[in-house]
Amino acid sequence: MSNEHTVKSYEEELRHLIDSVIKMGSLTESQMVDSMDAIIKVDKDSIDKIIKNDEEINKFRSKIDTQIMTLLVKRAPMAIDLRETISSLKISQDLERIGDLSKSNAKKVKPLPLDLPEELLGNLKRLGDLVLKQLNDVLDSFVNKDFDKAKEVWEKDEQVDDLTYIAMESVIDFLSKDKKNLDFSTHLIFATKNLERAGDHITNIAENVCYLIKGEYLKGNRPKGKVIQE
């Protein structure tokens, strides 16, 4: 993969596609950061930013779709080029879902209750940081074609599940103490769940990056942590 296509425009088209995915990834990352800020700091500016970014992310999604259609019909890509094209399609789909989840979290921001325990916010923040790091790592692995890193992300989903469980428990604990926090707590439950689902999408991305690099899917089931009874 070190030398270039004989047809320069083919080379450019592929580079463009990867660029679009990377840019979409960056936007998704900042989307997630802003959404965590919105929850934890109740930052109104973040909310406006998030809504605007979501439009940008959707635009990227359409752009990537078009680029892929063009590549398929023009170039009939083979081997590594084919895997790059198909993986880009799947990754952009996952990124879009992650963006939606972040937006969904930010839209229902409520003012923080006065008696909010420190621990609760801490747990949530820890979960959010982990998911953010996962996203960052998986995007890195895509850019650098780093198989080991992608595999690590895939394996770390177990941790995400564990932290989700912990955060969920502390929210339910908080709710059981005072029914008047129902609104706020419900919101937090959904936010926690969304983070877990974002983690699943990130794991999907990791699987696709591994397939892109090796040409085979990872064997075995995903490592799973504790599961919350729903």
Add this chain to the structure above:
Amino acid sequence: MTKEERLKKRHSAEKRFRFYGIASIFVALLFVLILVHNIFSKGSSAFMKTAINVEVFFDPELIDVQNGASIDEIMQSDFFDITIETLLKTYPVNDFDQENELIDLFTTDAELEIKSALIDNNNLIGKRINLEITASDDIDQLHKGNYPRDLPEDRRRISNFQLQIYDTLVENKKIVKNFNNYFFKNGDSRDPELAGIGGALVGSFYSIIICLLLAFPVAVLASIYLEEFAPKNKITDFIEININNLAAVPSIVYGLLALQILLATIQLPRSTPLVAGITLALMTLPRIIIPCRASLKAVPPSIREGALAVGASKFQSVFHHVVPLALPGTLSGTIIGLAQALGETAPLILIGMVAFVVDIPSTPIDPSSSLPVQVYLWSESAERGFVEKTSATIMMLLSFLIVMNFLAVYLRQKFEKRWN
């Protein structure tokens, strides 16, 4: 120079070139027309001969054959008396000189012509018929307008008395022009009115047939071997160079070759179509090999590969596929080579075909002449009568050449259509 000027210059150069081309064609055509006109104007009269209408009485007292006699009996009997009597009846004569002059008006073969009339219808004894007897060469030429009449008598070939007889005969419509069958039937003769190309025609025919039978198979098989089967090495290169050179060797050299080997060493009969045929074959061989090889080379290798791929052997691929495709070109080359051989004179002179041969050859080992040699021989004679015959023979030769060339074109087109 601007673009317009350059364009104008180029256009005028092209116009000039076109003009030169057309002018060249005109000049060439002019030469051809002059040649053809010259030959045709001199030769066309040879196809007619002058005859004098006389009354023949087959007097049984002067002839010693009966009605119903066989051809042999007639030919062997003596018709001299009846001939003289018939001829002298044409015009009143006073003395012996005048008698001779009157008889001289007729061909020397008059006796034979009278016999022929009897052979055609052998019930004529005792009867009278009108017969057109061929005139002598001098009368023939006079009637065709080739002798000027306004010269003094001692410088003319025809005496005043003979002129008198002639004028009377013309007035009485006794002089006619008939188709000259002698030109085609007879062999050579001292008398121009009797001379014909019959012998030369048959001689040329036998020579060309022998040439064809010898040269064609040898040339074609040699070409096929050299082109398809022989290994490509220095030896075959050497052979190819030599064949190409042989095509350019002057034909008289082949005559010398034939003289030394065929006549002196092997001692074949001289002056025969057999020897002529062999000599011409040697000469024509390279002229067939070269177009044949070119035709074989021109067959695309895809045809050969297609045949081989289906399981044909090399031999089958060559003979079933390559040779048929090369046939049109080969045939053209052969016919053109034969046409050239037909017109060859020098080698045939060397092998003795320049002899005076009266009889028509019946086999290829009888002595004979050939058309171009006959032209050469007659062109050397003094009599005016031979001039028209020479030109007429040239006309015959040219016709044969044209026919052969058309045949070559026709065959080529026919075969090419079949294969495409």
Add this chain to the structure above:
Amino acid sequence: MSDIKIKSKNLNVFYGEKQALFDVNLDLNEKEVTALIGPSGCGKSTFIRCLNRMNDVIDICKVTGNIEIDGIEINDKNLDVVSLRERVGMVFQKPNPFPKSIYDNISYGPKIHGKGESKSELDEIVENSLRKAALWEEVKDRLDEPGTGLSGGQQQRLCIARAISVNPEVILMDEPCSALDPIATAKIEELIDELKKTYTIVIVTHSMAQAVRVSQKTGFFHLGKLIEVGKTEKIFKNPDNKMTQDYITGRFG
């Protein structure tokens, strides 16, 4: 799993001083289509021409090594190449029907091999071959017309019918569609799909897409060496060798 029909071992081919194939070891399976791909001059045509000894017609060509068809060595000097070519037929890049009638084109092969004694037998062979080549319906009413009067695609199918007429076991195709338009190409590819049920087919092609479509096994040649060989899907989705990948993705410069 198919049986191996053709085995080549340590095959080396020289054109005079120049070596065209280096130690080629390639197995071809029975009743399967094997595609040979590679850049121009890489030796793929040279290879298939070894399989029916067509390289014999080139004087300076020297072949060493083994090629076995059904276990019989064909590089043997004593082998009858005529009967070899009866078993291993060939279709060329540019359609080359004989300049004869359609009927004669097909009947020529059987006739020279002594198959088809009577006219009716030959008629049957001609009809069968043309049917198998998907050409019968188009030409059945004009068998007397010259083969060269057909369109390019029809001519190529005629050549395929001609190859089939002698009942071969293997059909070699050297870029059979490169001179044809897309519709004619599609018809030939369709035909190849059918033919592989009966014959072992080896096809040299410049079109990657064609190799993927028609073949089950693919071999990649480069500068006279067989670089990689394997199942077609693997070669085109995830080849083992970097050179193979560079070639099929168009990264050769």
